[in-house]
Amino acid sequence: MVLEFFGGLFTNSLALLSDSGHMLSDASSLALSLVALWFANRPPSPSKTYGYYRFEILAALFNGITLFLISGFIIYEAIQRFNEPPSVSSGTMILIACIGLIANALSAFSLLKKADVKGNINMKSAYVHIIGDALGSVGAIVAGIFMLAFDWYIADPIISVLVALLILKSAWGVLKQSIHILMEGTPSTLDKDETLQLLKDIDGVLDVHDLHIWTITSGMDSLSCHIVINENEDEQVILQRAIHLVLDRYKIEHTTIQIEKPNLIHPELHI
Structure with missing residues (x-):
């Protein structure tokens, strides 16, 4: 130099x-x-x-x-x-x-x-x-x-x-x-629509909303979402399936998933 x-x-x-x-x-x-x-x-x-x-x-x-x-x-x-x-x-x-x-x-x-x-x-x-x-x-x-x-x-x-x-x-x-x-953008290696469909395909799941995927730092991604399930489904069983799916498919270790029943009412995130 x-x-x-x-x-x-x-x-x-x-x-x-x-x-x-x-x-x-x-x-x-x-x-x-x-x-x-x-x-x-x-x-x-x-x-x-x-x-x-x-x-x-x-x-x-x-x-x-x-x-x-x-x-x-x-x-x-x-x-x-x-x-x-x-x-x-x-x-x-x-x-x-x-x-x-x-x-x-x-x-x-x-x-x-x-x-x-x-x-x-x-x-x-x-x-x-x-x-x-x-x-x-x-x-x-x-x-x-x-x-x-x-x-x-x-x-x-x-x-x-x-x-x-x-x-x-x-x-x-x-x-x-x-x-x-x-800007909390979705990681380039992930497809949000594909992830949404993956979670919706779990048996007993009615809907998935408020799905967010972002990167904290290189190699450390996070995911959060709300999953609506049937009244007679076991919340913990579906939650475990969702966590394993996201980990196996996308290697995301930090997931925050809220399990809901159809009659639950909560404010929507307007973004």
Whole structure:
């Protein structure tokens, strides 16, 4: 990171400067992700009955926002250079970018091997940051080759914009998923209508309403609903069937199910 920053100043390369700035953001994001993991393991309290699991989602949201800001800055700086591309010390730039690429590749491999970058959105956001760094280094190498071979100095801002757009694409995925979880959205791996029908198909069930499925944090989903049953049915038997069905089919361990008889009247949730 420090090498790329001073290398960017020395070579006058936007690609290296933007990559070093991105790496600085990555270091902060990785530290935030580790803090989030520590917070998530804290026990629940009277005021935080679900514990601190959502801190991981907030960290992922913050990381996604920083990726957007960094990409926007890179694009802005690149636009300033399009009209009069400054000369760049391309040979030194390629060497420094190669060192940065090796460091990023090792970091990405280590995180991929030791963390759940697919199931845990917090770790995924950190991984996306590192991949963005690696793309920045690759972009700097490609730009350096063009400038070294053809004196085509406009390659530096062009490559910087392309890398920024790739980072934006990955950042949008993290940001979209984080917001979806914070908005209590249905997990993408579940179909609400299918779950509704699954519960309705239980023998003795007349109706299912107020079904809600949401994610507390990555890999921890919850479900709540009201099940209306026949008057002569055993509530505990049907409740047990419903709990087992949801657990076996969707791996949801935390379910809150209210069993009702047809003559029960209660206020409806208007949402």
